[in-house]
Amino acid sequence: MSTRKVKVYPRFERLWHWTQALLIFVLTFTGLGLNGVHSIIPFGPAVMLHTIAALILLSVWIFATFWLFTTGTWKQFVPTLDGLVEVMKFYAWGVFRGEQHPHKKVIWRKHNPLQILAYFGLKILIFPMVWITGIIYLTYNFWEHIPDATLYITIIANLHLLSAYIVMAFVIAHIYLLTIGHGFRSHVKPMITGYEDINLTPEQESYLETNEPWRLKSRKN
């Protein structure tokens, strides 16, 4: 067992992450404006920007979904109970006592079980809630004639708003958790360079060295 710097976030995944981050920022900022929380940008431009950002994000998600399934990366996001309680205990208690993070990164599990659960929930519950309500909201023109359309748009808009606030809460926790452990910088770095310290078995290491050498950084680095 050795620890090597392995490329775990390929270029597409990093691009996906950062465009998503930027778009979520734009959407949150304009969305809060549309909801009346602030009036930093006028309503009309905010609508345009929000809608355009939403449409770009939707297309990023379509690509990401395709990528996840064709590359098999989706397996990384399948929730597991294995080690979950330990991670939760660590954040609730161990972290205060200076304990080590219980999760050891391995090549087929680049996230810890709590992370996986959070991302999984985001992917199959919160994001769909955002985009489904968003698309229904956006296409009001096409169903405005149905009875009680005003009631439905009110419900849809409120669900959209609620899901947006959940995403905001997620982003806060997500960024905070980067500060635990080696610190913020070292946690953000892999999402920029793609390389992360991973525990490799000798078999994994020799497989990578033989077949996918570009995924391993040489030891002297």
Added chain:
Amino acid sequence: MITDMIRKFLIGGGVFLALTIGATAQDHTPSAVSVITPPSGPRSPMPKNEDSTADHSSFQILQREFTSGPEVTSACLTCHTDADDQMMHSIHFKWEFDNPITGQIQGKSKVINSFCGNVAGNEPRCTSCHAGYGWDDMSTKPPLQSTVGTGWDELLPKPVMQSFAPNPDKLTANAVDCLACHDRSGQYTKGATMAGHVPVDPVKPKMKTITGAKAWAVDLKLAAQSVGLPGRDNCGNCHFYGGGGDNVKHGDLSSALYDPDKSIDVHMASEGLNFTCATCHVEEKHQWAGSRYNVTATDPHGTGKPGSARTTATCESCHSNDPHPALLLNPLLALKGMKLNDHTDKLACQTCHIPEFARGGVATKTLWDWSTAGKLADDGSILKLHEYVQSDGKELHTYLSTKGDFEWQEDVVPNYSWFNGVLKNTLRDEEIDPRKVVPINRIGGADGGDDTRIWPFKQMIGRQAYDSGRNVLAFSHVWGPETDTAFWTNFDWSKAVDAGMKAAGQEYSGEFGFVDTQMYWPITHMVAPAENALKCESCHTEDGRLEGITGIYLPGNKPFSLVGILGMLMVLGTLGGVLIHGLIRKFMNKAKGGSDEHA
């Protein structure tokens, strides 16, 4: 019959007395007031109708002097044989409207408003804008025939007056006024107190026109030879001056529309599309589309099939129900159009596209308190205060002994309400509650109903006379320079109300008081260019223009809604949670001297 007419014109202050007893223009020495120069051309520039196959200036019947409006109409009818029949069934002539929705009988001859109040008892003044000649008694229908004038001869025979015609529809109704709408010489007008008749030489001293200018002697021959399709000025000479002055009544119809620039009205701008009123208010047999009593508040029919004609005055009849282009090559513009079209199921076009009314420098009257009228100066003269200066510098009355207190506003932000097009009046026999603000009219339509849209309105605040014994609105006799009951002459409300009620044929308890009233006028003119339309944040904000309107989902007007608060608490909770977590980490690490770093 003739003596009866003479009496009526004496009361009416008309000039025709002199004419009917034989005085002619030729032997009259012009006085100082009769040399007022008439306008040299129409106030609203209109392109010459090149398609016309008739040049009226070459018509034989029009190569003569005319001494009265009815003479001209008789000449018109020698060719336009059915024009009188069409006109006499129009609201412009009847001043009566049988509302097909409410069953109410409305129209100027019936209703009471919160401006001058009522026509009955004040006829020759109010009927100066009647599209006919000589209607001086509201208790009868408007006269269909008139023998006024001295120019009758074998070519233009004087009509045989038939009080009880077996078939009134077959009468040659020469009391219809053709020139008010069709004169294109620009110098046709009607005397302000002449029951619709025309000031001709000699013009009575101090006579004014219906637009308030000093009256000139109208050249009826020139007018008759000039006729054409109505320009904005033809309509505006009456409709811009409703309520007794420029823009007093409507708020969105003022002299600013005679020759407007684009910022005042994007369609009527002389340098632009140069629409006339009739471009939208299309007609069929002299019946015009567009009614204030029965408004087409929603128009799902839209443009109709290509090329098909529609007699409706709605925006949708040209612009369709998806007026903002959404099928464009530029996806950004398409998106914008689509989002704007989201509004059309809830808002009337006017709501965004007429951001303010009374634009273009002419203020509108927004409050009229009759109850303070009658205060005179110490020497018994009439008090006149003019403490409102409108943007063109003109000073407007804020108090008159004759009329009471006024308030004026320019560039007015409308009131907004759901509206299905039905305006119901508080009619003369409807009981009112004088302890409350009395609605002079009521805006129909349920919140969010399919047949309703949110419309802009001018709100008129009034305080006016009512019969305090019977709790109904009162008629008052205000105009009558020679009566001892008219308020403007005698300043005695009890006489004025008594005479007004008599003139209207109303039962009267003998006691009167004043009630606060409110009246609403739908706003539909003065459409601004698209770039001046209402900005989104005029409504999409807290306490915006549509505050208090229910039946809509309005993003941005309530960030602290239940879900909004829930979401904010969630975000703040998370933020608080991570802060506390972080602080404990810091504190514990310091205490232990350790680190929470992991491999």
